[in-house]
Amino acid sequence: MKLHNTLTSKTDDLQPLNPPKVTVYTCGLTVYSQPHIGNWAAYIYWDVLVRSLKAIGYDVVRVQNVTDVGHLTSDEDSGEDKMEKGAKREGLTAWNVADKYIKIADHEAYDLLGLLRPDYMPRATEYIPQQIAFVEELEKRGFTYTIASDGLYFDTSKLDDYGKLAKLNIEGLQPGARVAYKGKKNVTDFAVWKYSPEGQKRDMEWDSPWGKGFPGWHLECSAMARALLGDQIDIHTGGIDHIPVHHTNEIAQTEVITGKPFAKYWLHNSHIKVNGTKISKSLGNVYTLQDITDKGFSIEAYKLLILSSHYRTEGNFTWAILEAAQNRLNNYTRIAALRHQPLATQLSKQADFEQAALLIKKSLESDLNTPQALAALSETLAKIEEIGLHESQVAPFNTYLQSVRDILGIDLLVANITDEQRAMIKNRKTHHQAKDWEESDAIRSELKEQGIGLADTANGTVWYRL
RNA sequence: GGCGCCGUGGCGGAGUGGUUACGCAGAGGUCUGCAAAACCUUGUACACCGGUUCGAAUCCGGUCGGUGCCUCCA
Numbered sequence: 001m002k003l004h005n006t007l008t009s010k011t012d013d014l015q016p017l018n019p020p021k022v023t024v025y026t027c028g029l030t031v032y033s034q035p036h037i038g039n040w041a042a043y044i045y046w047d048v049l050v051r052s053l054k055a056i057g058y059d060v061v062r063v064q065n066v067t068d069v070g071h072l073t074s075d076e077d078s079g080e081d082k083m084e085k086g087a088k089r090e091g092l093t094a095w096n097v098a099d100k101y102i103k104i105a106d107h108e109a110y111d112l113l114g115l116l117r118p119d120y121m122p123r124a125t126e127y128i129p130q131q132i133a134f135v136e137e138l139e140k141r142g143f144t145y146t147i148a149s150d151g152l153y154f155d156t157s158k159l160d161d162y163g164k165l166a167k168l169n170i171e172g173l174q175p176g177a178r179v180a181y182k183g184k185k186n187v188t189d190f191a192v193w194k195y196s197p198e199g200q201k202r203d204m205e206w207d208s209p210w211g212k213g214f215p216g217w218h219l220e221c222s223a224m225a226r227a228l229l230g231d232q233i234d235i236h237t238g239g240i241d242h243i244p245v246h247h248t249n250e251i252a253q254t255e256v257i258t259g260k261p262f263a264k265y266w267l268h269n270s271h272i273k274v275n276g277t278k279i280s281k282s283l284g285n286v287y288t289l290q291d292i293t294d295k296g297f298s299i300e301a302y303k304l305l306i307l308s309s310h311y312r313t314e315g316n317f318t319w320a321i322l323e324a325a326q327n328r329l330n331n332y333t334r335i336a337a338l339r340h341q342p343l344a345t346q347l348s349k350q351a352d353f354e355q356a357a358l359l360i361k362k363s364l365e366s367d368l369n370t371p372q373a374l375a376a377l378s379e380t381l382a383k384i385e386e387i388g389l390h391e392s393q394v395a396p397f398n399t400y401l402q403s404v405r406d407i408l409g410i411d412l413l414v415a416n417i418t419d420e421q422r423a424m425i426k427n428r429k430t431h432h433q434a435k436d437w438e439e440s441d442a443i444r445s446e447l448k449e450q451g452i453g454l455a456d457t458a459n460g461t462v463w464y465r466l
Numbered sequence: 467g468g469c470g471c472c473g474u475g476g477c478g479g480a481g482u483g484g485u486u487a488c489g490c491a492g493a494g495g496u497c498u499g500c501a502a503a504a505c506c507u508u509g510u511a512c513a514c515c516g517g518u519u520c521g522a523a524u525c526c527g528g529u530c531g532g533u534g535c536c537u538c539c540a
Binding site for chain 1: 468469470471472477478479480481487488489490491497498499500501502503504505532533534535536537538539540
């Protein structure tokens with residue numbers, strides 16, 4: 001498996017720390033509002049990553065956290081906690097907001113998108129003792145300092161290699177838009193523990209050796225990754241936006257304590273744009289899965305749209321592009337339905353399904369080249385459409401479709417029609433042969449209402465799902 | 467201002483120093499009761515300017531353009 005590693009800026013061969021085990025940590029959602037299609041794009045890619053690793057034979061242990069506290073509205077450690085802000089907006093407590101969006105996200109990810117559930121999905125609020133212990137260790141090593149009535153901060157100047165992931169130019173940060181928060185020793189310093197504002201009661205706050213408050217956002221990933229996966233992990237994934245701050249700070253904290261490289265491979269997905277520009281609330285182009293189904297498109301088509309571009313490419317979303325993906329998917333399912341309708345065609349011309357499956361696997365082993373994998377899938381299906389499926393090839397074809405589902409997460413195992421529907425098709429054939437077009441067409445339109453389309457080909461009538 | 471990414475045929479989007487990516491859409495044709503599908507034919511792409519090379523869209527430099535993070539948003 002070759003993967004592009006942000007840390008080395010190169011596409012490296014995956015060499016796990018303890019093969020065949022591969023540990024994967026994915027930065028999860030902050031559960032304070034409705035997830036949008038851009039959020040899901042990232043998880044679709046990492047889902048295929050995990051599926052590919054498993055297909056290769058690795059024993060994957062995956063953690064994906066749930067950020068339910070501490071994520072501020074600014075990377076400057078100023079501003080509000082997104083959770084508390086969401087609570088205010090919805091007239092709920094922060095705890096209720098978290099529960100609400102965890103439920104929604106869960107439904108969308110695992111019911112609608114059909115992603116694989118990670119082995120662990122820890123909530124930051126469930127790991128407060130571990131986070132406090134983590135900060136205590138940082139403090140013991142002299143990496144922290146206090147800003148009165150604000151919080152405990154990590155002193156990034158004490159690290160020689162701070163910013164190695166992002167290749168940060170610390171000097172360059174000074175004159176820019178990024179203004180140092182008051183009291184910080186260095187612009188890049190970040191909070192590991194924030195105090196509850198004086199005279200205010202937060203929904204989420206805990207006692208700590210430094211006073212009542214809540215953990216810094218970056219801390220949770222470091223603490224939970226360590227608690228669940230150990231001092232070192234193989235692969236850490238996340239959005240490209242997390243490179244300069246969040247992941248940089250995770251590395252700083254963890255490596256101070258363990259003295260070892262945190263993650264061996266850092267994978268980052270680019271963001272998908274909408275209408276050629278970034279997804280942003282102020283631009284009003286924040287779409288959800290609901291919007292997709294409301295327009296009559298399928299969630300599976302959206303997955304296909306995402307996988308049609310590489311995870312490191314800035315993808316684009318428009319309704320026209322989604323329509324193209326939907327058409328492509330419809331063609332796939334129409335051909336996949338042939339698994340129930342073998343023809344007495346020439347066996348010698350059949351596709352080599354084992355080879356075809358291997359082609360997909362090889363593409364994904366090449367830094368998760370999903371567009372290339374889909375091209376291979378398209379070519380295989382096109383061949384079946386062209387020559388039909390021989391009776392003896394039904395089983396290999398099904399095996400192939402299963403591997404497509406397992407590795408790409410695209411389910412083309414189209415269900416068979418009912419006996420009744422089969423009888424209707426047979427009945428229509430009788431009328432058709434008798435040139436009784438009226439009756440023949442009536443049956444056809446009745447089937448259409450049941451979601452079954454018919455095509456009279458040179459080899460007879462073929463059905464497909466609409 | 468700092469850091470980064472990208473520029474491929476109508477749209478989306480891979481890849482490679484010399485060979486058809488692939489998909490969607492379009493055009494012409496064959497077939498066909500109709501419909502749908504299929505099949506055949508069709509686009510000879512790689513921002514621009516230099517350089518390296520026998521040969522570059524693919525490597526190097528520059529120019530122009532777009533876009534992202536640093537601020538609500540993955």
